[in-house]
Amino acid sequence: MLLVLLLAPLLTGFVRSVKARLLRRHGPPIIQPYRDLLRLLRKDAVLAHNASWLFRVAPYLIFAATWVAAALIPTFATGLMFSWSADLIAIVAMLGSARFILALAGMDVGTSFGGIGSSREAMIATFSEPAMIMIVFTLALIAGSTELSTVASFMLSSAVGLRVSLGLALVALIMVAIAENARIPVDNPATHLELTMVHEAMVLEYSGRHLTMIELSAMLKLLLYVSLIACVFAPWGLAPDGAGPIAYLIGIAAYILKLAIAGLLLALFETSIAKMRVFRVPDFLGAALMLGLLAMLLRFVSRSL
Amino acid sequence: MIYGVACVIALVATVAALAQLTGERSPVSTIVLPLGLPWVGAHFRLDALSSFFLVVVDLGAAAASLYAIGYGRHEGEPLRVLPFYPAFLAAMNLVVLASDAFTFLVSWEFMSLASWALVMVRHRDPDNRRAGLIYIVMASFGALCLLLAFGLLAGPEGGYAFEAIRAAHHAGPVATLVLALVLLGAGSKAGLVPLHVWLPLAHPAAPSHVSALMSGVMTKVAVYGFIRIAFDLLGNPTWWSGMVVLILGGITAVVGVLYALMQHDLKRLLAYHTVENIGIIFIGLGLALAFQANGMALAAALALTAGLFHVFNHSLFKSLLFFGSGAVQTATGERDMEHLGGLIHGMPFTGFAFLVGCVAISALPPLNGFVSEWMTFQAILLGPDVAQWGLKFTIPAVGALLALSAALAAACFVKAFGISFLGRPRTAAAERATEVDRFSLASMFILAGLCLLAGILPGFVIDALAPVTQSLVQAGIPVQGGVPWLSIVPIAASRSSYNGLLVFLFITASAWTATLAIHRFASRAVRRSAPWDCGYPDANPITQYSASSFAQPIRRIYGTNLFRARERVEMPPPGDTAPAHFYLELHDLIWEWLYLPVTGAVCLLADRFNHLQFLTIRRYLSLVFLALITLLLALAIWD
């Protein structure tokens, strides 16, 4: 659990720095996010006059939900101790909880920005969540389980060939991941231009330690999705249950490598594409939803695709 | 006073039913009273299914009565509520207990009648009268459908007792027709699309504790009716019946929640959500039918358990939410969300309870709504094993609809809670709102606690449901009581499991850890300041995001076809100080395409026939004469 917590800002920092490099900027160092977080921690929290208790509790709850969800994803080894306490559907739903609270928090102060952010976030969620569930279904149907550990070990085994439905699910999952993490082209994590914000609009009123929590959970979420993709579609190097310390070490190394590759790809993708209008987003995510549905349908009607 | 007594009685009944459901005693007890149809008698039977629904009904009733002890004091005309309230409760209990067609229908209709009287409490509002009319007509339609179904089941000899019906073998077209009629009958009461139209009108019209009962409990009684007839009395389902139920359930879920998103009347929004949840329940039931037709008893048991669990859950959080909306109404006199806002400051406890309800109904862990939806998903995942191609396509599609409706529900409750409780007060009434009485609060907190308990300890509920599924689909999912750490494992541990308790503990623990860590290491200072306003200070709370603006993105995406939503903005030319206008047009296509033609036809025929009131004597005589000639001619030709 602590591992993901520590790694998350690193990934974000890595992506940012790669992006800067790609734009031929110098860019901040990779560890800049850690500094940001620490700085924020030291600052006073500024609250709006009419912020309620919900506003103050929300960051911790969001953080907790995201953290637990992230901790439940196998990073370098299958067979986590408590992996049976929540399966993939539950993980998706926990992220949903976090988003739910975040959206509420965005509306708490009663500014238009918060409302705009929450409303758009909710709209995006209505696509990304079903798409995610579809992907989960596809995986579950292939692996015969919604337990992530089981899925991962199944993927490791040789029983999986190349399958159309898996490919569809992968594409869909990447699209969902992009949307969920407020990356370009759905949202721009770096912008503060009001009309285009989604995620940032919701957290506009946060400051100080509260913002730390929110930022940290956003980073965690990015890590979560990357590890999820890695664990399901590139499970190589995952240490099996009860393996020796060497296997774990290999697992950790493979994991970090995977993260690096993913971060690189993400940065590449983001620099090469423009942000789309908010009302184009449904088309983008609708495509993800359709891909997920198609993948699942294929699985339903045929066992070999 | 009446509420207090009702509360105690309902509690006793709950405990008794619970004991019956979980206890060691013989699972079925029967009693026949010499009432009702004389040669049949009034049969009452308490089996596992009845016991479960008794728990649901009486738990809801107890909570509502407790709530009403406080809420009822604000009632303007208590005499219009008090006589009907106990009657309504009694009728719902009787429906669940009845074991012959006549008693069942009497209780069923009496339930409609009593609730109609309660809907008509605020009769001075013409909208409520209209709601009452539509409600009672739809209820009567449903009851007539059930009546026809029972007529078929009982046969021309009139074997109305459920034992006799169970003993008879029903197959072929009769079974088909019965199923269709039951879907119409129970479905119209439960609020299946497109028979739901009365529901969002009638539920909000009643006083809030009654709304809670109607939404949280009465619709469940309708579900009971469906289960009783489709699973118990009819038996041997066909696969396509499962498919029909599935499709209806899926459509109901999505359409219900989309309608809910378009509402800005808090209680109506909740009522549309009832429609959605009924859809989810029916998805579970449809899956159970489909699996049963394929001989997959275990899967059927899982699906049925999921549906029943959702019945239980929905009764909890929907009652809770209606209580919350009632509290809001008491405090502010408003149901329109556009006139609310910032209530969390004046009513923190109500706000908290309402939030719990919102999270629960949005199917978010670690509360109970998630568990039942999770189980439904698990059941869907067993879908590829069915044999029929129709089902193979339907089940995943319905799964997608279910997922969609869950996400939309979350969006909807962000809106409901965010607009009414958060933000700044939009009216003076909302600003002045204060906390409601302690009975109401106690009732809400009890329900919220139950939501949490059912969410983190679902295993107990599932075990309690085992006898029900055992009796209906001859299988139960594995006993959950023995699974370590109190998690639930519907099929096998390797396949899927969920542990609400651990998730809850984890989240709490990490939230505490984070809080402690932050508070230890970080600055604890808090500064209050004005929110960021882009440099344009606006004091007017009306400029906040409103309910309809919140729904705008979703409305644009989903509503353009479904509601034929049209927006129009009129901007004054630059320099003109006239206000800009925003027009929004929404159409209820189901109402316009299905119900308006019917009412139009009735009106047209009524007008046509009405000419016959104004004929002359000679013309009336001509009618008599024509009748005579016709009959004589018939006589001459006959033979």
Place this chain on the structure above:
Amino acid sequence: MSALSFNPLAAVLLIPACATVLLAVLPSYRLSARLNVLASLLTLLSAVSLLVDRPAPSQFLMVDDLNVVFIVLSTLVGFTTSVFSASYIAHEIEIGRLSPASLRFYHAMYQVMMLGMNLALVANNIGLMWVAIEIATLSTVLMVGIYRTPEAIEAAWKYFILGSVGIALALFGTILVYMAARPVVGEGLDGMTWTLLIQRVALFDPALLNVAFVFLLLGYGTKVGLTPLHAWLPDAHAEGPTPISAVLSGLLLNVALYALLRFKILLAANPGAIAPGPLLVTMGLTSLVFAAFMLYRRRDIKRMFAYSSIEHMGIIAFAFGMGGPLANFAGLLHMTMHSLTKSAIFFSVGHISQIKGTQKIADIRGLTVTHPVLGWGLVLGVVAIAGMPPLGIFTSEFLVVSSTFARQPLLALPLVLGLLVGFGALFLQLGAVAFGEPLGSRAPAKASHVPMFAHLALVLVAGIYLPGPLVAWFQHVARILG
């Protein structure tokens, strides 16, 4: 009377006859109202005693299982209506709508009508039955026109003309039955004596019986108010004094129906004759559906309930037409329940229209606010008449619909459609009348609520619990009806 041994059958007829004479002579309307009540009570008591002690059939009179139901019912409703009438008429005198002289006439006619109806019920001779129904009709015609307003006279006139034609047709049918019976039973009174006819009916000429039934159906059907013979009924109900509306709906229709049933039994017992069922079913369904639609556009509250009576007569005719033990039982039950409920509704409506000074639905609003007792009484009555449980009509409708659907699914469809359409109309109008912002006079009601609630209580009890003996008896009658 006391010198002779008490003969309830004679009492049922003689009490109204004597009362007629007395009432025609007595000038004081208070006294005569009381006397009217007393006479009706005595008639009721002797009718009840018929239940226990049943005289053997004579050449003209008889009591059997079938008609004793009707007798008790009609004397009961006659009695409660007379109680209601006493308070109703007092008000009419106060506002000067009726003069004491016309009241004398009214009370006398009331007893004449009771005499006619009782006679029709106990007649063992189809000719005598015809005459009795004729008497009952004529007396009600006179009472319908008693207000002397153009509307009332028009209603009475329409009733009279249509009734007369109906009577004529019924007579023709009666003659035909006699013609059919004559070769078998013999000439003279025997050829019209019911108890003899039913024994030998299998030997009658079926073709003649068929024609006879057509005429009887149309003749007595006019009295029953079956569509398209119903035209007199709404106006007569709407324009006459309300007690008369109550007895028209509660009694006269039943008596005419009773006559139809008698002949239906006759026909059913003849193997060669057409089955009378389909005819009754057709006319019943037509009436039901037609009246259901007519309910929507009604502006006059009494006329609306008159149409509701047509609707229910349609259901009853349908039930008897379907035949079979269940449907017949349901028909009998429905008839009883309808009589009680509909007269209760008219009791309530009568007081309401007196208080509000109007019968226009548009002018009556929010009754449950201004007059809770009357208003809720009306609500309860309408709920009952619409066929909601736990009131008695639900039981019979339950039986009719479910048994029909099991036997003839296609016939059940128009039945259900009609029920639903009528249901909607009733609740539409009820919502307007009983609820909403009150309109019109709020003067307290000087009303006798007892008859109304007594009826409704009976209906309520019947909806929950039907006593065993009653059921056995109904079942027996249902078997007779075939």
Place this chain on the structure above:
Amino acid sequence: MGQFDFDVAHLLAGGLVLISLTMLYQDRLYALIRVFALHAFVLALSVAWQAAIQNAAHLYITAAIALVFKGIIIPVALHRIMVRLGIHREIETVVGIGPTMLAGIGLVALSMVVMLRVTAEADSLAREDLAFALSVVLLGLLLMVTRRNAVSLVVGFMSLENGLILAATGAKGMPLVVEISVAFSVLIAFIVIGIFLFQIRERFDTVDVGALDRFRGERR
């Protein structure tokens, strides 16, 4: 019963049908009333003949009633009413005379078809008699529904009733015939008095619905 008895009865009954048809043909009220008087007269003859051949003395009373009441009093009274009310002499027929006559002939045919099915068990006199009586009844009804004013309504009703009396007397040994004819006379008297007292002529027989509404208390 001899052939001759049968022939006479047959002839008289047939005559009644013929006169009924003639009444349909009339387009003037005076003429209609006169024809009706003839109708009643023939009925009286027929009833008397039946009384003679059945040896039923009470039927003579019926015959007398028919002759005196319907043959004389009512026509005179109606005549008076017409004069008093100034009803125009023309009869407003709803459909033309021609179609009415055709319909009338059709009705006669119908009643023959219906009645002659009756098995020969019933004696032939009764059969034929009934067929004629039915024709008269139907024609009476037709007369009622094809004329617009109250007087022809009464005339139609009375001719219908004549058909009933014909049937009743033809039924051998039928009891209560006299009572019935008395009852009907009372009925008719009521109608006539009603017309006279309440001046009902065409008031309720207009197609102007607006005028009707006023009387029915039913506003649209």
